[in-house]
Structures are given as C-alpha cells and as structure tokens.
Amino acid sequence: MKKFAKYSFPILFFLFIGLSYLFDFASGEQIGDNFWLFFKEMILFLPLMFILIGLFDVWIQREKIEKHIGKDSGWKGTLLVILMAMLQAGPLYGAFPFAYLLWKKGCSIRNIFIYLGAYSTIKVPMLTFEIGFLGLKFSLLRTLITLPLFILIGFAMEKYLKGKKFEVKQPKN
Amino acid sequence: MLELTIIVCILLVASFLADKKKTIKGVTLGLIMFVKLLPALISMLALVSVLFFTIPNETLISLIGKDSGINGWLIAALLGSVSLIPGFIAFPLCNILIGKGVAYSTVAVFITTLMMVGAITLPVEAKFFGWRVSIIRNTLSFIAAIVVGVLMMFFL
Numbered sequence: 001m002k003k004f005a006k007y008s009f010p011i012l013f014f015l016f017i018g019l020s021y022l023f024d025f026a027s028g029e030q031i032g033d034n035f036w037l038f039f040k041e042m043i044l045f046l047p048l049m050f051i052l053i054g055l056f057d058v059w060i061q062r063e064k065i066e067k068h069i070g071k072d073s074g075w076k077g078t079l080l081v082i083l084m085a086m087l088q089a090g091p092l093y094g095a096f097p098f099a100y101l102l103w104k105k106g107c108s109i110r111n112i113f114i115y116l117g118a119y120s121t122i123k124v125p126m127l128t129f130e131i132g133f134l135g136l137k138f139s140l141l142r143t144l145i146t147l148p149l150f151i152l153i154g155f156a157m158e159k160y161l162k163g164k165k166f167e168v169k170q171p172k173n
Numbered sequence: 174m175l176e177l178t179i180i181v182c183i184l185l186v187a188s189f190l191a192d193k194k195k196t197i198k199g200v201t202l203g204l205i206m207f208v209k210l211l212p213a214l215i216s217m218l219a220l221v222s223v224l225f226f227t228i229p230n231e232t233l234i235s236l237i238g239k240d241s242g243i244n245g246w247l248i249a250a251l252l253g254s255v256s257l258i259p260g261f262i263a264f265p266l267c268n269i270l271i272g273k274g275v276a277y278s279t280v281a282v283f284i285t286t287l288m289m290v291g292a293i294t295l296p297v298e299a300k301f302f303g304w305r306v307s308i309i310r311n312t313l314s315f316i317a318a319i320v321v322g323v324l325m326m327f328f329l
Contacts, residue, residue, distance in 0.1 A: 007212065013219040027226065034222035041259055042214060044174065047207055048181045054203025055188050058195045089177060091259065093214070093294045096301045097206055113310065120288045125176075126260050133264040134271065134280070138329070142281050145324045149317040150289070156313060161306070171210055171300035 041091075049094050053101050066106030073108065078151065081111040085118035089126070095119040103168035110158035112168065117150025213297050221257045221293055228256075230266055237283060238275045245275075246282045246322040250315060253286030257293050277329040282322035289314035 017035065020028020069077040081102075088095070098119075099112050107115075122143050131139045188196040233256070237249050258266070267280050290311050291298065298307040 010212070010216050010219055013223075031222050031226045034225045035218060038218045038221055038225075038257075038259070039215075042218065045177070046214075047204065048177055050203035050207040051181055051185065051200050052203070053206065054199035054201065055184055055196070056199075057202055058199035059188065089174075091257070092288065092291050093217070093297050096298060097210065100301050116310070117289065117314075121285065126288075129260055129264050130284075133268040138277060138281070141325060141328050142284070142321065145281075145321050145328075146285060146317070149320060150314075153310070153313045153317060157306075157310065160309065166303075166306065168301050169303070170206065171213065171297075 045090050046094060049090060050097065053097055057101055057104075060105065062105045064105075065102065069102070069107045069111045071108045073111070077108070077111055078114055078154075081107070081115045082118040082122075082147075085115045086122055086124050088119060089123055092116075092120045100168045100170055108158070109161050109166065110154040112154075113157040114151055114154035117146075117153055121146045121150065210297070210300070213300060217257075217293055217297055224255070224293070225258075230262075233266070234269060234273065237270060237279060238273050241276055241279065245279045246319055249279045249283040249322075250286045250290075250318050253283045253318070254290040254311070254315060255292045256287060257291065258287060263287055276326070278322045278326035281325040282318050285318035285321045286315060289318065 013035075016028055017032040019025070020032060067073070069081050073080075085095075088098075095116055099116055102115060103112055127139055127143065130142075185196070185200075188199070233252060236252060237245070239245070240248055263284065267284060270280050270283070271277065292311070295304075295307055295311065298310075302310070
C-alpha cells in the first residue's frame with residue numbers, strides 16, 4: 001500500500017498523458033511533450049554520469065580523496081574541489097550522487113557543499129553558454145560574486161554540522 | 174553532451190583494459206544507484222512538466238519584468254527557486270528579459286536561484302542529505318542569490 005502511494009503520482013500522470021494523446025486533449029499533449037523534453041535530457045545524461053561515478057568508486061582510493069579534499073586539506077582542497085566541479089556538466093540533481101561518493105571517500109563537509117555550489121553555478125560548459133547569451137562581463141561578474149558566497153555557505157554548513165551526526169546517504173528506492 | 178560521451182567511453186575502455194572485474198563492478202554499482210534514484214527523478218520531472226505548462230515562459234517573463242528593486246529580486250528569486258529550467262532554455266529566456274528592459278541584477282538573482290535553489294528537486298536532495306540539511310542549504314543559497322543581485326546592481 002505504501003509502495004502504491006509512492007508511485008501513485010507518476011502512475012496517474014502517465015495515465016493522464018496516455019489518455020490525452022488518445023483523445024487529442026491538447027493541454028495534456030503539451031504536458032506530455034514537456035515531460036519528454038526533460039526526460040530526454042536526463043536519460044541521455046545521467047547513466048553516463050553514474051557510470052563515471054561507479055568507475056570513480058572502484059578506482060580512486062579513499063586515502064587519496066581524504067588527503068586532498070578531506071578535513072585537513074585547507075584552501076588547496078577547496079580549490080581542487082571547485083576545479084573538479086567546474087569541469088562537470090548537467091543539472092543540480094546530477095551532483096547529489098557525486099557528492100555522496102565524495103563523502104563516502106572522505107571528502108570534508110565543507111568541501112562537499114562548496115562542490116555543490118561550484119557545480120551549480122560556475123560549470124564551464126554552462127558558463128560558455130551564459131557568455132554567449134548574456135555577455136562576458138555579466139558572466140564574469142556573476143562568477144566572481146557567487147564564488148565567495150558558496151565558499152561561505154560551505155564554511156557555514158561545516159560549522160552547523162560539526163558534532164552532529166551528519167552523513168550523506170545513498171538513496172534507497 | 175558529446176564530449177561527456179567520448180570521455181566516458183575512453184575511460185570505460187581504459188578501465189576495462191586495466192582491470193575487467195573492477196570495471197564491471199564499478200559500472201554495476203553506478204547503474205544500480207541510477208535505477209534506485211529513477212522513480213524519484215521521474216516523479217520530479219512529471220511535476221516539472223505540469224508546472225512548465227501552467228506557468229509558460231511568457232508568464233514568467235511578465236512576472237519578472239513587473240517590479241524592480243527589492244520586490245523585483247524577491248519575485249525573481251521565488252520564481253527561480255520553484256522552476257527547474259535546463260540551461261538551453263534558461264539563458265535564451267534571460268536574454269529576452271534583458272531585451273525587455275529587466276535589470277541585470279534581477280536576471281542575476283533569477284539565474285542564481287535557478288541554479289542553486291531547487292524546491293522541486295528538494296525530495297531528491299533530501300534522499301541524500303536529509304530534509305533538514307537540504308532545506309538549510311537551499312535557504313542559504315536563496316539568501317546568497319539576493320546578495321548576488323545587490324552586488325550586481327552596484328557593478329553593472
């Protein structure tokens with residue numbers, strides 16, 4: 001029953017979309033097209049990302065991560081984690097699994113949140129796109145202003161979570 | 174996208190040549206994680222596609238363009254927080270906003286919340302970080318976005 005409740009929204013959604021196409025209900029078809037647009041983006045991108053995460057998991061040793069971006073890694077660790085995030089691509093929810101893996105391998109709390117901040121706001125593939133549409137000055141300024149802010153958020157989260165039993169969990173269905 | 178595909182393929186081949194067993198284990202681990210997350214992601218995308226329909230881009234543009242200053246930032250921040258728009262739609266949209274005379278600072282607030290704050294992705298985020306931490310992270314990011322707007326106004 002609990003399982004049914006959890007899946008009832010997507011089931012109803014697909015039922016609605018299916019019926020819309022069957023009976024030529026324009027609004028439903030439009031929503032279905034939207035869903036397909038977003039789904040396509042996700043299904044092409046995320047499996048690749050997860051394969052990368054899996055490979056990362058088996059090849060990179062915990063000691064390495066711990067040493068470079070762990071608790072005692074300092075500013076060098078912060079820089080490293082920002083560079084790593086900048087080279088990636090994809091929507092914010094693509095970063096959560098990777099954050100989990102970093103956590104598992106011994107990355108510090110501060111660097112996990114700095115990673116999320118950098119990933120969401122200053123990824124290079126996204127910046128090139130932004131510069132194209134909004135100009136170099138805008139992008140550069142936004143990057144320079146956002147950078148210290150998400151580093152600050154990293155420090156704040158670390159301070160807040162210190163002593164609390166915080167962990168990044170692997171989602172269970 | 175193409176770059177990512179190429180990189181993953183190269184790494185996969187290299188990994189496979191170096192250690193077959195390890196590679197299979199890694200790929201399986203990754204894909205299991207993906208499958209476990211899939212139901213939550215599909216629910217999220219279903220919700221997004223409904224929202225995307227109820228609040229079309231034209232509405233978004235008129236709402237953001239309506240007010241300037243603090244009110245404008247707050248509206249932009251709220252809309253950015255509840256929307257989940259992929260970059261290839263968001264940046265052209267912002268370009269239109271600028272063309273309609275919306276301030277750069279307001280656009281910056283909208284983009285920053287769009288990227289950092291995810292009300293719709295919150296259930297997915299909470300699966301990894303727990304609800305409390307996810308809400309705190311999103312709230313701090315929301316505040317940061319407003320700060321971005323204030324500073325952008327000074328510089329642009």
